[in-house]
Amino acid sequence: MTSPIALVLDSPGAELLAEWDTNPERHSMSAFELNAALRTQGASAEVAAAVITQCELRDRAEAKLGPLARRLLFTRDGIEQATRLAVATAHAQRFAASGAHTIADLGCGNGGDSLTFLLAGLNVLAVDIDPDAAAAARWNLQAVAATLPTPPDATVIEADVTIMDVPGLAAQGVDAIFADPARRTGAAKGSARILSPEQWSPSLPTVLSWRASYERIGIKLAPGIDHTDLPADCHAQWASVDGNLVEAALWTPALAPEGAGRSALVLRGETTHVLTDPQIHEATAPVPQAPTGALGAMIAEPDPAVIRSGTVRALAEELGAHLISDKIAYLSGDTLPSTPFAARFEVCEVVALRPKAITAALRAMDVGQVEVKKRGADLDPAALRSALKLSGSQEATVIATRIAGRHRAIIARRVRD
Ligand SMILES: C[S@@+](CC[C@H](N)C(=O)[O-])C[C@H]1O[C@@H](n2cnc3c(N)ncnc32)[C@H](O)[C@@H]1O
The missing domain is CATH 3.40.50.150 (Vaccinia Virus protein VP39)
Incomplete structure (x- = not known):
């Protein structure tokens, strides 16, 4: 059987792909209708299927590669x-x-x-x-x-x-x-x-x-690679795009002007931000510990690239913040400046980590919509969310974690930057 890529490299697949990929009518047609239209234009069943697949793959690839995707060809795994x-x-x-x-x-x-x-x-x-x-x-x-x-x-x-x-x-x-x-x-x-x-x-x-x-x-x-699996003299960088961790990459010294160590590359919209910790001199270095202290008026959740690269201490220093529990990556302080490296929340209340207590606190705030976050607490956020019986008009965030060794729910409001 000819491969789907080979079928769109040459005539007639290549022409049919160019024609249909950019035809806005395609989006209102089912795969069945598109197939029928291609067959009417003389495409074999194999060519029609390959063209339809390639149109779909380009649609998906656009999210990763932008408009350039519309000129390219893709395999499913690719x-x-x-x-x-x-x-x-x-x-x-x-x-x-x-x-x-x-x-x-x-x-x-x-x-x-x-x-x-x-x-x-x-x-x-x-x-x-x-x-x-x-x-x-x-x-x-x-x-x-x-x-x-x-x-x-x-x-x-x-x-x-x-x-x-x-x-x-x-x-x-x-x-x-x-x-x-x-x-x-x-x-x-x-x-x-x-x-x-x-x-x-x-x-x-x-x-x-x-x-x-x-x-x-x-x-x-x-991105889940163990720091100890890395060569110490290289630089490892964890990358996130709009808050989603996408990869880590390792660079030998000739490609790492920042020197050996680890860093976070945070891409938000069109802007790139890099966080390094001057205390990390080798890719294998232990994660430097941030200081701990009491829960303040604000709480910050570091970007996953910051957490994986072990640069939370550097972020804490930059924000003038501290951990609220040893080894749990939530930072707190009474005022936390805006940063690309963390999402910020205003703390409203702290209650026991039980659905009844959380529901009561959220109802008193007229909350109907919640996002649930957890770190250091073994629970299923979706199960907790569905256990909360809410009907209000406001939004809030429930952060399930440990404070001073005890499980707690922090009721908070997300700060929109
Ligand atoms: C993660 S993908 C690369 C994706 C690419 N960087 C991109 O952005 O499109 C890895 C590729 O390595 C190829 N591969 C795996 N083992 C290989 C080998 N021994 N020799 C050559 N290619 C190999 C796979 O076929 C696959 O296409």
Whole structure:
């Protein structure tokens, strides 16, 4: 059977995709109606299905890659695994700023990172073991190159990077390596996460072994990676986009002007913010502890990139805040300045962590809508929310946590920045 990507690379699939992808009528048609329209235009059943799939994948990819997605081709796994455009652009800027000229993207998927390398002016050698992913990446890099007045070189090859002569690529001018290892079993196998870095493809030790030949190596990591699995002399950065943790990445010293350690990269809208802790000098350093103190008039929930990178102490210092319980990442103080690194709440009341007590407090505030947050309390937020019988017109946040060793519900109002 011809692959769905191959079916939209050439005539008539490519033309039908270009026509229907941009046709606004498509959005009011069912897949059945779209299929019928494509078949009337002479498309085979296979081509019609491939065009419909590609239109849907582009719709989904737009959330990660923006309007550029409408020029690109995707595999199903490729979209799930693609780096968000804003984060990939930050990767590319790191390589460009280091003086790199030619980057090998080893395990390029559909080319989500490679295309930003190209846009940053780097020559790209992109490699993937999967023929469909490589075909999509080839198309995508050509589509991006076509938008540039003097595009850098872009080559895509289908190969297994674990048996490839990666050190030998230096003879072809490669002076930087990027790897975003596959960390899932794949859609066909239920797409489970592979936790052990030794089991990723390529594995973390394999990518790090290329340090013998290249100074500039960047590796995308699972955000849950243990700090002790990292090479101490590198810089690891956890990234979030609009409050959602999306990845961690590891940079060898030549790509890390900030030095060895860990940091949080927080992207909000079009703006990028970085938080480092001067007390963290190695990627493996223990998480510095923030001071603890009493609950004040405000409480802040650090961004997940701050929590995972272990930079909560630095944030506490920046905000003039303290933890309310040792090792639980809620910060408090009587006044907390606005920050991109945390969501802020005004504390209204503290009650026992029991539905009856929480309901009574919320009813007295005329609250009908609640968001439930928890840290240091073992409960199901959805179950707690449904146990609260509310009918008011106001909104509030219930923060389930521990204060002075006891489980408590903090009733709070979110500060909208
Ligand atoms: C997480 S995806 C890369 C996504 C890409 N960075 C992006 O933003 O679009 C990992 C890719 O590595 C490829 N891969 C896994 N093992 C490989 C190997 N041994 N050789 C080459 N590619 C491999 C997979 O086929 C998959 O496309």
